[in-house]
Amino acid sequence: MPTIEFAGRTLEVNEEGFLLHPEEWDDGLAEHLARVEEGLDQLTEEHWSVIRFIRSHYEEKQGAPMVRAVCKATGLPLKRVYELFPSGPAKGACKLAGLPKPDGCV
Amino acid sequence: MSETDALEARLEALTDEDLARGLALFRGKLGEAEAAYLQTCVRCGLCADACHYYRSDHELASIPAHKLAQVAAVFRAHFTTGGRLAPGLGGARRFDRDMVRAWVEALFGRCSLCGRCSLNCTTGIHISEVLKAARGTLTEMGLIPADLLQVVTTSLETGNNMGISREDWLETVQWIEEEMQQDIGDPAARIPVDKQGARVLFTVNPREPKFFPLCLQASATVLNAAGEDWTVASEGWDLTNYGLFSASPAHGGAIAANLMASMERLGCGTLVIGECGHGFAAARWEAAEWLRQRPGFRIVSFLELMEEYFQQGRLRVDPAQVAERATLHDPCNTVRHGGIVEPQRAILRRCLADFVEMTPNRAENFCCGGGGGQLSMSRYRQKRLQSGGVKAEQIRRTGARLVVAPCHNCIDQLMELNREYKLGVVIKTVAEVVADALVRAPAQPREESHVPVAR
Numbered sequence: 001m002p003t004i005e006f007a008g009r010t011l012e013v014n015e016e017g018f019l020l021h022p023e024e025w026d027d028g029l030a031e032h033l034a035r036v037e038e039g040l041d042q043l044t045e046e047h048w049s050v051i052r053f054i055r056s057h058y059e060e061k062q063g064a065p066m067v068r069a070v071c072k073a074t075g076l077p078l079k080r081v082y083e084l085f086p087s088g089p090a091k092g093a094c095k096l097a098g099l100p101k102p103d104g105c106v
Numbered sequence: 107m108s109e110t111d112a113l114e115a116r117l118e119a120l121t122d123e124d125l126a127r128g129l130a131l132f133r134g135k136l137g138e139a140e141a142a143y144l145q146t147c148v149r150c151g152l153c154a155d156a157c158h159y160y161r162s163d164h165e166l167a168s169i170p171a172h173k174l175a176q177v178a179a180v181f182r183a184h185f186t187t188g189g190r191l192a193p194g195l196g197g198a199r200r201f202d203r204d205m206v207r208a209w210v211e212a213l214f215g216r217c218s219l220c221g222r223c224s225l226n227c228t229t230g231i232h233i234s235e236v237l238k239a240a241r242g243t244l245t246e247m248g249l250i251p252a253d254l255l256q257v258v259t260t261s262l263e264t265g266n267n268m269g270i271s272r273e274d275w276l277e278t279v280q281w282i283e284e285e286m287q288q289d290i291g292d293p294a295a296r297i298p299v300d301k302q303g304a305r306v307l308f309t310v311n312p313r314e315p316k317f318f319p320l321c322l323q324a325s326a327t328v329l330n331a332a333g334e335d336w337t338v339a340s341e342g343w344d345l346t347n348y349g350l351f352s353a354s355p356a357h358g359g360a361i362a363a364n365l366m367a368s369m370e371r372l373g374c375g376t377l378v379i380g381e382c383g384h385g386f387a388a389a390r391w392e393a394a395e396w397l398r399q400r401p402g403f404r405i406v407s408f409l410e411l412m413e414e415y416f417q418q419g420r421l422r423v424d425p426a427q428v429a430e431r432a433t434l435h436d437p438c439n440t441v442r443h444g445g446i447v448e449p450q451r452a453i454l455r456r457c458l459a460d461f462v463e464m465t466p467n468r469a470e471n472f473c474c475g476g477g478g479g480q481l482s483m484s485r486y487r488q489k490r491l492q493s494g495g496v497k498a499e500q501i502r503r504t505g506a507r508l509v510v511a512p513c514h515n516c517i518d519q520l521m522e523l524n525r526e527y528k529l530g531v532v533i534k535t536v537a538e539v540v541a542d543a544l545v546r547a548p549a550q551p552r553e554e555s556h557v558p559v560a561r
Contacts, residue, residue: 001108012108015487020108063269067317068278078285078320087521089317101253101484103260104268104312104346 018101025098049074054097135239156226158496170223218478220438242353266344268312278315295330301337307374309345324541332415342368347388351479359396383437383513413449423543431460433506436471437513457543476519498527
C-alpha cells in the first residue's frame with residue numbers, strides 16, 4: 001500500500017493519493033498535500049474556506065459535498081473554485097481536505 | 107485491509123466449487139461467435155501496436171492476443187475435446203486460482219475495453235467482446251475490484267452513481283438555471299424539470315451536478331438557444347451505466363431501466379444522452395440487449411442533436427470567439443463502439459477558428475486510458491497514466507491549446523494527463539465550445555412551449 005511521509009508520520013494513501021484513514025488529517029497535512037498534489041505553494045483564506053467547509057461536511061455526513069454547497073457556504077463564485085484548485089473540486093479540494101476518493105467518474 | 111489485499115484474499119479463498127461455478131458462468135456467456143473467436147487467433151501480432159497499453163509499456167502481457175490467449179486457454183482446456191484429452195498441448199490451461207489471478211490482472215488491469223484491437227485484428231476477432239465476457243465472469247464470481255463495483259452499487263441503491271439526493275440535484279439545477287440566466291442575460295432561459303410530454307429528455311452524468319455544473323450550464327445554454335422543448339428528470343436523470351464496465355448484464359439492465367422509466371413517466375419522444383461515451387453506448391446499443399426489449403422512442407447523443415440544430419439553422423455561432431488552436435478527442439464508446447463520428451466534427455468546424463485533427467483519429471483514435479472503468483480502479487492508476495502517454499503524445503503533436511472531449515470519463519483522464527505530461531491544455535466538452543461560440547440573437551418573444559413549467 002502506498003504511503004506518504006509527513007512530519008515524521010507515515011500515512012497510508014490509496015494509489016491516487018487519497019487518505020485511507022481520513023481521521024489522520026490535519027491543517028499541516030493539507031498544506032503538504034497542496035504542495036505535492038496540487039502544486040500550490042501557499043493556501044490562501046479562499047482555499048481554506050473551501051477546505052474547511054468540505055472537511056466539516058465530511059465529518060458530519062461522511063461524503064463529499066455538492067459544489068453547490070461549497071459555493072453557498074463560502075460565497076465563492078463557481079468559476080473561482082476551479083481557479084483555486086487546478087485539479088477541480090474532487091481530485092483537488094476533496095483530496096486536500098483529507099477525504100477518501102469520491103465514487104463515480106472522478 | 108486495502109482494496110487490493112481484499113481482492114487477493116477473495117482469490118485465496120476460492121474453492122473448487124467457486125471455480126466450477128465460474129466456469130459455468132463463463133460458458134454461459136459464450137455464443138457461437140465468441141466460441142469461434144476463441145479459436146481463431148493466428149498470433150500475427152498486429153494487435154500489439156493497436157493497443158495503448160502495449161505501445162506504452164512494451165510488455166508481453168499487454169498484447170491483446172496475449173490477453174485473449176489467457177481466456178482462450180481456459181476455453182480450450184475445459185470446452186474442447188483436444189484440450190480435455192491433452193491439456194498440456196495447444197496452450198490449454200485449467201481454470202485454477204493462478205489462472206483466475208491472471209485473468210484479473212489482464213482483464214481489469216491491462217484493458218480499457220476500447221476495442222481498437224478488434225478493429226485492427228487481421229482475422230476479425232472481436233477481442234474486446236471476448237475479454238468483456240471473461241470480465242463479466244469475474245464480476246459474477248465476486249472478483250471485481252471493489253471500487254469499480256462500488257460505482258455500480260451506488261447506482262443501484264440511489265439511482266445515480268454518486269449517490270446525489272433528489273434535493274441536492276434539484277437545488278443544483280435551479281442554481282445553474284439562475285447562473286445561466288445571468289450569464290446570457292436572459293431571464294426567460296430555463297432548465298425545465300419533469301415537463302410532461304417534452305419533446306426531449308436530456309440526461310446528464312452525475313459528475314456535472316456534483317463537481318462540474320458548468321458543463322450542465324453549457325448544455326442548457328445550447329438547448330435554450332435552439333429553442334428546444336426539453337426537460338430534465340427529477341428522478342432517473344443519470345445517464346451513466348457502469349454495468350458496461352462490470353460487464354454484468356444484470357447490472358447493466360437494472361441501471362438502464364432507470365432511464366427507460368423516466369421516459370415512460372414523462373412521455374418524452376427522444377432520450378438525449380449528454381456528452382458521455384460509455385453512457386451513450388450503454389443506452390443506445392446495450393440497453394435493449396440487457397433488457398431484452400426494444401425501446402419505443404428515439405435515443406440520440408447530444409452531439410447528434412446539436413448537429414441537427416445547426417442543420418436546421420437554429421444556432422448561430424462565430425468561430426472568431428474561440429480562436430485558439432483546438433483538437434478533438436474521440437471517446438472509444440462514442441466513436442469506435444458508438445458510431446458517432448462526424449456530428450462532433452461538423453459542429454466544431456463551425457465553432458472553432460483553428461481546428462486540427464489528431465493522428466490517428468475517428469474510429470482509429472487511441473483510448474485516453476481512462477475507459478473501461480479504469481478511472482474507478484485506483485490500484486491501476488500508474489498503469490492508467492502510463493497507457494495515457496499515447497494520447498498525451500497525440501495531443502502534443504497537434505500543438506492545440508484546447509482539447510475538446512465529448513465524454514466525462516475521458517475529460518477526467520485528460521485532466522490528469524494534462525498534469526502528468528505537462529501538456530498545458532484546456533479541456534472542454536463540445537457543448538462548452540458551442541456555448542462559447544454562440545452569437546445571441548436579440549431577445550424575441552418566446553413561444554408557448556418555452557414558458558417555464560411550474561415545479
